Structure formats: structure tokens, C-alpha cells
Amino acid sequence: MSTMSAHELFLYCPATLPFVPVVRGAVHALIAEECDTAALYQLELAVSEVLTNVIKHAYKERNDGMMEIRVVRDATQVTFESRDTGGAFEERAPSLPASDALQEGGYGLFLATQAVDTLSYRRDLSGRNYWTITKRLTAS
Amino acid sequence: MEVAARLEGNIAIVTLAGQLDALTAPEARQVFHEYGTGGYHAVIDLENVTFIDSSGLASLISGLKTYRAHGCEFMLASIQPNVMQVFALTMLDRAFHIAPDVSSAIASLPGAVEEQKA
Numbered sequence: 001m002s003t004m005s006a007h008e009l010f011l012y013c014p015a016t017l018p019f020v021p022v023v024r025g026a027v028h029a030l031i032a033e034e035c036d037t038a039a040l041y042q043l044e045l046a047v048s049e050v051l052t053n054v055i056k057h058a059y060k061e062r063n064d065g066m067m068e069i070r071v072v073r074d075a076t077q078v079t080f081e082s083r084d085t086g087g088a089f090e091e092r093a094p095s096l097p098a099s100d101a102l103q104e105g106g107y108g109l110f111l112a113t114q115a116v117d118t119l120s121y122r123r124d125l126s127g128r129n130y131w132t133i134t135k136r137l138t139a140s
Numbered sequence: 141m142e143v144a145a146r147l148e149g150n151i152a153i154v155t156l157a158g159q160l161d162a163l164t165a166p167e168a169r170q171v172f173h174e175y176g177t178g179g180y181h182a183v184i185d186l187e188n189v190t191f192i193d194s195s196g197l198a199s200l201i202s203g204l205k206t207y208r209a210h211g212c213e214f215m216l217a218s219i220q221p222n223v224m225q226v227f228a229l230t231m232l233d234r235a236f237h238i239a240p241d242v243s244s245a246i247a248s249l250p251g252a253v254e255e256q257k258a
Contacts, residue, residue: 017161020161024159052195102235105198108194111229
């Protein structure tokens with residue numbers, strides 16, 4: 001039987017927008033003491049973008065989807081994993097819209113990739129989507 | 141998130157507090173548009189906004205476009221350093237007029253300088 005460490009967090013919650021700040025808050029609580037505020041904000045930003053993407057695009061804002069979240073903090077980094085059973089993400093390289101175009105969408109995954117050390121996506125044969133974020137810890 | 145708005149002459153000062161994300165952005169967007177179609181300039185006070193993501197940014201871009209379409213200014217004021225990272229990463233700090241605080245934003249707006257000095 002596996003045991004959880006004191007630096008590990010599991011959440012199984014509805015894939016709806018009110019739960020995005022809940023997850024951000026839980027991530028914040030887990031690592032706030034180990035991380036400077038800029039790096040903490042960057043991790044929360046990537047978490048927010050990934051989960052909002054899952055809710056709006058994978059589940060298309062249905063109310064019956066669920067998200068399974070695991071966050072692990074070790075001495076050097078935080079790993080955030082999200083699993084869902086929504087539609088597949090159409091993979092494309094995140095790019096920055098021109099600022100003078102005043103485009104209202106298209107910043108999310110670009111911001112997420114800029115804010116953390118790694119951001120990856122995969123989908124398994126049974127139709128589950130997996131998002132993984134890693135962020136190195138910097139001392140507060 | 142908390143949203144409050146007040147008028148000072150031809151300027152709508154909208155004060156936001158909390159987190160501006162996909163959950164809260166629609167409310168902010170609605171307030172921006174209420175004044176954006178009335179011929180007011182806007183100053184958005186972000187001093188107490190602790191978090192903005194791309195959905196929050198989108199609401200501000202929407203506001204900027206609405207005010208510009210009506211020939212009015214849409215200024216941001218008192219952005220916290222962590223929140224400012226989001227503007228810098230997206231280079232939207234070049235698209236918005238950003239003031240260090242609300243009073244300097246108001247003073248820079250057309251028609252407001254004389255009123256302030258009077």
C-alpha cells in the first residue's frame with residue numbers, strides 16, 4: 001500500500017470554474033512556505049490555464065466532468081498532474097498573439113508554458129487526458 | 141471578486157479586488173461595458189487584484205477595445221508586481237496605458253487635468 005507524503009496533495013473535484021480557484025488555493029497552501037511569491041504566482045497561473053482549458057475545451061463546460069489532481073512537492077520542484085476524461089486537446093505549439101491585434105483569446109497555454117519549467121500533455125488509449133506541470137522551487 | 145464603480149466627471153473609476161479569472165471575468169467585463177458605451181473614460185484600479193490569468197486579461201482587452209471604439213481611454217492603475225508579470229509575458233504592457241496609481245491615471249486623462257487643478 002502506498003503512503004502519501006506530507007508534501008503531496010490529491011483532489012478529485014468537479015471540472016467547473018468555481019473549483020479552479022479552489023485548486024489554486026490548495027497548491028498555494030502546499031508550497032507557499034518553500035517558494036518565493038513570483039514563482040508561486042507563476043505555478044498558480046499555469047494551473048489556472050490548464051484547468052480552465054480542461055473545463056472549457058475538453059469538457060466544453062458540461063457540468064458532469066471531473067478532474068483528478070495530484071501535486072507533489074520535493075526538495076527541488078513541484079509536480080502538478082491533472083487527469084480528465086474530456087475530449088482530446090488539439091495539440092499545437094503555443095504562440096503569442098500580437099499585442100497590437102488586441103486578440104481576446106489565445107494567451108492561455110502560451111502563458112502557462114512561459115510560467116513554468118515544463119508543461120506536457122498526453123492522452124491514453126482509453127481516452128484520458130493527462131497534463132503535467134513541473135516548476136523548480138526557488139527559495140522565498 | 142469584488143467590483144465597485146464610481147464616476148468622477150467624465151471618468152469611471154472601476155475598482156476590482158480579488159482574483160480575475162474565468163470565473164470572475166464576466167462580471168468585470170459587464171461593468172467595463174456598462175460605462176464604455178456611455179462616453180466615459182475608464183480607470184481600472186487593480187491595487188487589490190492578487191491574481192490575473194488569460195481569462196482576466198481577455199476581459200481587460202475587451203474593455204480596452206470597447207472604450208477605444210467610442211473614442212475613450214481605458215487605463216489600468218496600481219498593478220501589483222506579480223500581476224504585472226502576466227502583462228509583461230504577453231507584451232500587453234505595450235497595448236495598455238498603465239499608471240502607477242489612480243490619481244496619476246486621472247490626471248493624465250483628457251479634460252481631467254484642469255478639473256484636478258481647479
